Amino acid sequence: MTGPAEAPLPAGAGLAGGVGGPDTLEPLLAVVLSALRDGAVRRDGPLPAGGPAAVAEGLAGLLAPQSLLPDTGDPQALRLLTEALAATAADPADPYCAAHLHVPPLAVAAAADLAASALNASLDSWDQAPGSTSVELAVLRVLAGLVGFARPEAAVGVLTSGGTESNLMGLLLARDSAAKDSGAAARLTVHCSTAAHFSLARAASILGLGADAVVPVDTDPDGRMDPRLLDWGLADTRAAGRTPVCVVATAGTTDLGAIDPLPVIGAVARRHGVRLHVDAAYGGGALFSRRLAPLLAGLGEADTIGLDLHKLGWQPIAAGVLLARDAALLAPLEQRVAYLNPEDDEGAGYTSLLGRSLRTTRRADAFKIAVTLRTLGRDGLGALVDRCHDLARAAAERIDAEPALELTAAPVLSTVLFRYLPARADPDRVNAALRRRLLADGTAVVGRTVLGEGPGSVRLKLTLLNPHTTTADLDRLLARVRSAGAEMEAEAEAENEAEAAQEDQESNS
Ligand SMILES: *Cc1c(COP(=O)(O)O)cnc(C)c1O
Numbered sequence: 425m426t427g428p429a430e431a432p433l434p435a436g437a438g439l440a441g442g443v444g445g446p447d448t449l450e451p452l453l454a455v456v457l458s459a460l461r462d463g464a465v466r467r468d469g470p471l472p473a474g475g476p477a478a479v480a481e482g483l484a485g486l487l488a489p490q491s492l493l494p495d496t497g498d499p500q501a502l503r504l505l506t507e508a509l510a511a512t513a514a515d516p517a518d519p520y521c522a523a524h525l526h527v528p529p530l531a532v533a534a535a536a537d538l539a540a541s542a543l544n545a546s547l548d549s550w551d552q553a554p555g556s557t558s559v560e561l562a563v564l565r566v567l568a569g570l571v572g573f574a575r576p577e578a579a580v581g582v583l584t585s586g587g588t589e590s591n592l593m594g595l596l597l598a599r600d601s602a603a604k605d606s607g608a609a610a611r612l613t614v615h616c617s618t619a620a621h622f623s624l625a626r627a628a629s630i631l632g633l634g635a636d637a638v639v640p641v642d643t644d645p646d647g648r649m650d651p652r653l654l655d656w657g658l659a660d661t662r663a664a665g666r667t668p669v670c671v672v673a674t675a676g677t678t679d680l681g682a683i684d685p686l687p688v689i690g691a692v693a694r695r696h697g698v699r700l701h702v703d704a705a706y707g708g709g710a711l712f713s714r715r716l717a718p719l720l721a722g723l724g725e726a727d728t729i730g731l732d733l734h735k736l737g738w739q740p741i742a743a744g745v746l747l748a749r750d751a752a753l754l755a756p757l758e759q760r761v762a763y764l765n766p767e768d769d770e771g772a773g774y775t776s777l778l779g780r781s782l783r784t785t786r787r788a789d790a791f792k793i794a795v796t797l798r799t800l801g802r803d804g805l806g807a808l809v810d811r812c813h814d815l816a817r818a819a820a821e822r823i824d825a826e827p828a829l830e831l832t833a834a835p836v837l838s839t840v841l842f843r844y845l846p847a848r849a850d851p852d853r854v855n856a857a858l859r860r861r862l863l864a865d866g867t868a869v870v871g872r873t874v875l876g877e878g879p880g881s882v883r884l885k886l887t888l889l890n891p892h893t894t895t896a897d898l899d900r901l902l903a904r905v906r907s908a909g910a911e912m913e914a915e916a917e918a919e920n921e922a923e924a925a926q927e928d929q930e931s932n933s
Pocket of ligand 1: 525585586587588589621623674676677678703704705706732744
């Protein structure tokens with residue numbers, strides 16, 4: 425006898441896992457791969473041409489409510505939507521897509537991530553992730569060794585969504601350990617450089633420390649925290665009756681790639697009895713490079729460290745990591761939940777990672793990292809880091825040699841700050857406009873930031889994270905920047921002349 429539970433399921437309800445999963449996936453993967461190819465050909469560049477209005481218009485039909493949730497399903501959805509997604513992507517695998525800490529993921533990592541998706545382990549309890557729990561612990565063990573903790577065997581960690589979550593956790597753990605002794609959260613402070621990541625201010629605010637809890641420390645001309653100013657800031661804060669709970673050093677600032685002087689900062693933090701969190705979201709991956717790893721000396725002195733392998737690590741998003749020097753530091757996150765990690769199960773060896781994370785359901789992001797580490801080895805990953813560093817230096821040389829461009833600083837990791845120099849027009853306006861022109865034309869994705877304050881502070885930024893980019897690509901990219909600059913400069917001058925003419929006319933009438 426068959427009941428409603430045996431009625432046929434709708435088309436498209438095949439599963440990814442199990443013995444039959446690969447057979448179900450295989451034709452779907454063929455569809456995805458050919459749609460990715462077709463979409464990239466249709467896009468024909470680093471991003472779609474035409475700007476936001478053209479992208480929205482191109483997708484409007486596919487994304488209309490009746491197309492997105494029709495009454496009867498559409499077997500073409502995977503092909504149509506994948507091709508549209510690829511056609512409208514800003515693709516970091518294109519050498520002219522070089523604005524952000526946005527990497528082209530390694531194919532092997534993306535393939536491994538498919539396996540993680542198909543199996544869908546959830547790291548909150550052992551019985552949802554038996555092998556994946558071991559994989560995450562093993563990846564953390566390797567990374568704890570790489571950062572140079574004195575006793576890596578005592579270290580623990582957890583995968584996070586990225587530097588933002590790692591920073592939030594670093595501050596939360598520092599806050600909870602200090603709050604035990606000192607009471608009112610409103611009097612706690614966090615000390616980081618003016619070039620530190622904006623997520624620290626947001627984390628302080630989420631934690632109820634108040635917007636003024638973050639005490640900024642000025643940087644030297646290279647964008648690195650000045651440790652003497654940190655020392656004074658910590659002393660002043662205490663003298664004012666507030667309690668510093670955390671010093672945050674940055675290893676690789678988002679714009680300049682500056683690495684704070686970790687050994688000195690560590691010594692200052694220790695002398696003041698304050699926790700040290702290092703935001704190595706960007707710079708942490710430089711540890712794979714024997715050439716650049718010495719820049720991170722002193723990292724192992726940190727209490728907690730955030731690393732993003734979706735930056736210098738070439739992982740599909742997300743691949744954040746929080747490491748703590750000692751398991752005891754993670755104690756504030758401990759959770760005992762009857763249906764996830766009962767004490768007797770844990771006692772019997774059924775380790776659950778629930779009590780290390782802010783999240784409950786959590787995907788097996790460590791798996792793609794494990795596959796990548798083994799596939800490339802330290803030397804392979806180091807070679808990718810070195811290649812990006814070499815590209816940044818090559819771009820800096822070219823910019824320096826080009827009179828229409830001005831190099832801001834020698835690259836530390838893989839970012840290059842510079843600007844186009846117009847003869848007469850306002851450089852901030854021309855640089856902002858030329859970047860938008862490149863986006864609208866679909867010819868390049870170049871970053872934009874400000875260095876310092878006031879007129880003349882706008883800078884362009886290349887974040888070179890594509891190890892397949894060539895120096896010939898850099899030449900063409902910089903030529904595109906120069907020609908968009910010349911075009912915007914001419915436009916700005918024409919507008920200035922028109923304005924001046926109008927003013928003349930008004931003053932004459
Ligand atoms: C990227 C970055 C972050 C934020 O990390 P997400 O992975 O985007 O959450 C924080 N700090 C620094 C220095 C970064 O480069």
